[in-house]
Amino acid sequence: MSRDDLDMPLRQPESPEHERARVTRRTLLTAGLGIAALSGLAACSGDEPTEVEPRKMEARAADDELPSETTPPRIESDAPLITGSFRSAKMAGRETRxxxxxPAGVSGQLPVVVVLHALNTNEKSIFGSKLEMQTVVQQYVDAGNPPFALAAADVARNYYHARADGTDGAAMILDEFLPMLAANRELELSTERIGLFGWSMGGYGALRLGAMLGAPRVAAIAVSSPALWADPRNFPPRAFDSLADYQANSLFGQQNAFARIPLLIEIGSSDQFFTYTRQWAAGLHPPAAFGTSAGGHTNRYWRSVLPDQVAFLGRNLAR
Known part of the structure; x- marks a missing residue:
């Protein structure tokens, strides 16, 4: 069965000792990136590059608008979707959904993976017909694996850090959304130790929140196509308000924060963010599990790697 098929069999869980250095159908990031990859980061590490102005990226950057593609056949899922909203002070008083x-058929308190969404998507996008992460989790649980829940909140176009418009998606997740999940007895969720998942803008967000929370609060992080920029001259205004904003919130130079957090990165070999993501991952010690195969910044690629990501998150949450 091809990786483009939705109802693919779930791979058997890997042993823990292979999680950070697994070799599967994809290629593993190697230490050979070393000098060549990290040399491009020098511009990001200086404290005072005062003369640099950000260049405007392409009119339609890959994280800004999802390409048209054939929608895969729908898989029906029994996993119920519970929705609500709250007025968020961290999002400038906006009603936040x-x-x-x-997973269906499971009762009692569950650990949770917080899902951080991409640009121009929302809190329901991961549950929609093109990605259906809840269906992948249901299949994982139905195969006899430990259950967990998924939770997402809408940050609009905030990019998961404090912005000039007064919004801060990261603070909303950490200071409002997680406490709300813990306090809502009907949801029966444990937030003492969480997983993080995100794609594109949300991939950057999951990494940033993981660095802020650290281990052991974060059990594991899985990201697809994280929107990372290594060059302070080349970031879009939608991501950072200024050079100072970029310097304050760039993840380059922050790799040590992930030394004790299991991390899985998946990105297509033709993805716009492939080079920057590979450069960033070269600075991780120990190395992350890094998966790549043919594919771009598309829902089809992201859906194809979800089973591995769900299994990775589930294994680490269950420890």
Whole structure:
């Protein structure tokens, strides 16, 4: 069965000792990136590059608008979607929507993976017909693996850090959304130790929140096509308000924060962010599990790697 098929069999869980250095159908990031990859980061590490102005990226950057593609056949899922909203002070008083999916047939308190969405998507996008992460989790649980829930909140175009418009998606997730999940007895979720998942803008967000929370609060992080920029001259205004904003919130130079957090990165070999992501991952010690195969910044690629990501998150949450 091809990787483009949705109802693919789930791979058997890997042993823990192979999680950070697994070799599967994809290629593993090697230490050979070393000098060549990290040399491009020098411009990001200086404290005072005062003369640099950001260049405007392409009119339609890959994280800004999802390409048209054939929608895969729908898989019906019994996992219910619970939705609600709250007024968020961290999002400048905006009514903020959220969604939670618990696997069907499971009762009692569950650990949770917080899902951080991409640009021009929202809290329901991961549960829609093109990605259906809740269905992948249901298949994982139905195969006899430990259950967990998924929870997402809408940050609009905030990019998961404090912005000039007064919004801060990261603070909303950490200071409002997680406490709300813990306090809502009907949801029956444990937030003492969480997983993080995100794609594109949300991939950057999951990494940033993981660095802020650290281990052991974060059990594991899985990201697809994280929107990372290594060059302070080449970031879009939608991501950072200024050079100072970029310097304050760039993840380059922050790799040590992930030394004790299991991390899985998946990105297509033709993805716009492939080079920057590979450069960033070269600075991780120990190395992350890094998966790549043919594919771009598309829902089809992201859906194809979800089973591995769900299994990775589930294994680490269950420890």
């Amino acid at each position: 959220w969604a939670v999916a618990r």
